[in-house]
Amino acid sequence: MQKITVIFLSLVFLISCSAKEETEKEIIRIGFSAASETFLLERWDRDIKIFMHTARELGAEVIFAKSPGNALDQIPQIQYLLKQDIDVLVVIPQDKVLLGGVIQKTIDRGIPVLSYDRPIMDVPITGYVSFDNHEVGRMLSRALISRVPVGNYIIINGSVHDNNSFQVNSGVHDILDPFIENGDVTLIDEIWLEHWSYDEALVEIGAVLDRTEDIQAISAANDLIAQAAIRLLSERQLAGKVAVVGQDADLVACQSIVEGTQLMTVYKPIQSLAARAAQLAVSMATDQMTEPEKYIDNNSTREIPFFVETPIPVFKEDMDSTVLNDGFHSREDVYRNAIGQN
Numbered sequence: 327m328q329k330i331t332v333i334f335l336s337l338v339f340l341i342s343c344s345a346k347e348e349t350e351k352e353i354i355r356i357g358f359s360a361a362s363e364t365f366l367l368e369r370w371d372r373d374i375k376i377f378m379h380t381a382r383e384l385g386a387e388v389i390f391a392k393s394p395g396n397a398l399d400q401i402p403q404i405q406y407l408l409k410q411d412i413d414v415l416v417v418i419p420q421d422k423v424l425l426g427g428v429i430q431k432t433i434d435r436g437i438p439v440l441s442y443d444r445p446i447m448d449v450p451i452t453g454y455v456s457f458d459n460h461e462v463g464r465m466l467s468r469a470l471i472s473r474v475p476v477g478n479y480i481i482i483n484g485s486v487h488d489n490n491s492f493q494v495n496s497g498v499h500d501i502l503d504p505f506i507e508n509g510d511v512t513l514i515d516e517i518w519l520e521h522w523s524y525d526e527a528l529v530e531i532g533a534v535l536d537r538t539e540d541i542q543a544i545s546a547a548n549d550l551i552a553q554a555a556i557r558l559l560s561e562r563q564l565a566g567k568v569a570v571v572g573q574d575a576d577l578v579a580c581q582s583i584v585e586g587t588q589l590m591t592v593y594k595p596i597q598s599l600a601a602r603a604a605q606l607a608v609s610m611a612t613d614q615m616t617e618p619e620k621y622i623d624n625n626s627t628r629e630i631p632f633f634v635e636t637p638i639p640v641f642k643e644d645m646d647s648t649v650l651n652d653g654f655h656s657r658e659d660v661y662r663n664a665i666g667q668n
Contacts, residue, residue: 354386354414354611356604357407361392361400361420370418373443376600377416384608397421397487404428408435413611416440416603422447422489438610442603445489450626452610453618455603455633457594459490463497465639466571469590470543471505473569477542480534481516482527482555484547491518491547494573498545514541519551527554539564546572549579549591556587575640575649577659583642584664593638593648606633 360374378388389410391403397420405428407415415432419425419441426448432439438452445454470479481498484491505511517530527550535541535558546552552572559565565587572579573592582588609615618631640648650657 352385354384354608355410355412356381356386356388356607356611357404357410357412357415358388358390358417359400359404359407359415360390360418361397372596373418373600376597377604380601380604381607384604386604386608386611397424400425401428404432408432408437412437414438414440414607416442416607417446418442419444419446421487438615440603440607440610443490443599445622445624445630447489447624448626449624450628451624451630453606453615453631453633454622454624455599455606455635456490457599457635457637459493460497460500462573462592462594462637463494463499464501465497465592465637466494466545466573466590467498467501469571469639469641470545470569471501471511473589474543475505476510478512478514478538478540479543479545480514480531480541480555481545482531482547482551483516483518484551485522486518486520488522494547502545514538519547522548522550524550524554527551528558531555532558535559535562541568543569544571546570548572549574549576549588552588552591553578553582556582560587573637575654577655580640580645580649580655580660581663583640584645584661586642590639590641593640593654595635595638595652596654597652599635602633602635 358377374390378390381388389407389412391407400420404415404417404425415437417425417439422445425446429439429446429449429451433450441451441454443456483495502511506513515534519526519530531554539562544555546555549572552570555570556565559568569589571590572588573594575591575593579588579591583591606615619634620632621629622632624630638648645660649655650660
């Protein structure tokens, strides 16, 4: 009887261990790599929190790593994640091409790679999820043309290391070029920034305004850059007189819009993007990826599935029905300085 009891207990122990191992094996481990530069922008903290919350709800574990410095520092960060027995890698790349080698090694190991918000170029990643950045650029130009159909323009583009900057720029010119060609719009200057940097934007835009203040419209690649332009315009008593647009619906930009110093921002519902990215990561890890909206060329050996979210232009009259209605910012915060308008 004692022998039978020992055998029975051994079987129970083995079954218990087997069940535990099976449970541990079923947990999807997502490695998430983000460059430190991204956290200079207001929006990214939201992205990460929503992604991690959604992933946990789907039963996945997220191992998050942020590189300490420049684009090259993201390479050892990803190498670290690969040692953590991850099932899928999600990357917000600081540089569109420098990660190619380590990403290819990831793919060669059979680990799917999802590029988040910014595409990784030159390697056949599993998928890319972002907003339609070309359309973002078109929205910026449409807004300016609606307010300033004739006048002098400045275009300030984002980081030359971010492929999204080129997509937005393409959209800006798609709408603006016919007006330039027929002489209604004069492009005074077009600036490309090395980084998504407020300080760099101050220097570059300031140099243009030192040459001439005869500017009627400024297309800024995001709200951080737009705010640099507005600061410089304020110093020259021109804020509110020059139409300025940006993207991301940063709080200070939304405040500027209701106050009248920024014309428009492009709102990108982060909730839907981050949640969808988490769902895609889980589906890639289980080889159940859904069909994308379109495919894009990233200069690799095949076309890349592109999962597209839709951006929304927000003017003063749209603020309540978009940004505030979604709870992206509170009414109290947005209208804090807009006396008599809240």
